[in-house]
Amino acid sequence: MKKSILLVCSMVLAIGFTSCEEKAVDKVKAENVEAAAERDANANRFPVMKFEEKVFDFGHIQKNEKQTHTFKFTNTGDVPLIVSKVKSSCGCTIPEKPTEAIQPGKEGEIKVTYNGSGKGQVSKTITINANTEKGVERVSIKAFVEVPEAATTAVK
Structure with missing residues (x-):
């Protein structure tokens, strides 16, 4: 009985966490992606x-x-x-x-x-x-x- 209650609670939590209306991909701003790409391109370049x-x-x-x-x-x-x-x-x-x-x-x-x-x-x-x-x-x-x-x- 305890196992089945634990299983049901786990399933409810899993569904709750994965059924968000907003997706992380939708929150990413294009200008932030461009800034990160520029930063990464300069990561191995240094001033002298x-x-x-x-x-x-x-x-x-x-x-x-x-x-x-x-x-x-x-x-x-x-x-x-x-x-x-x-x-x-x-x-x-x-x-x-x-x-x-x-x-x-x-x-x-x-x-x-x-x-x-x-x-x-x-x-x-x-x-x-x-x-x-x-x-x-x-x-x-x-x-x-x-x-x-x-x-x-x-x-x-």
């Missing part, structure tokens, strides 16, 4: 960030003397480049990311400001998260920070 330089040397600078450099690059790929995040290896270096997508063949910039902290030879890395094949690109700055003698004798 080609930098004019990956390392910039400010040379000898005075302590706490702000320095700014702009890393210029070109998107040599064939899809738009989107930079999602730019961060530096320390708080003394502030990078600015592009706000717009960089179209294929177009140029973009990442401005970096270093506040001149530290002493002696310093090197800072800027990490760029983008939709490139690797997903992460890196550039760096370096400088030799000179501390005035009056400052070094005052510290002693």
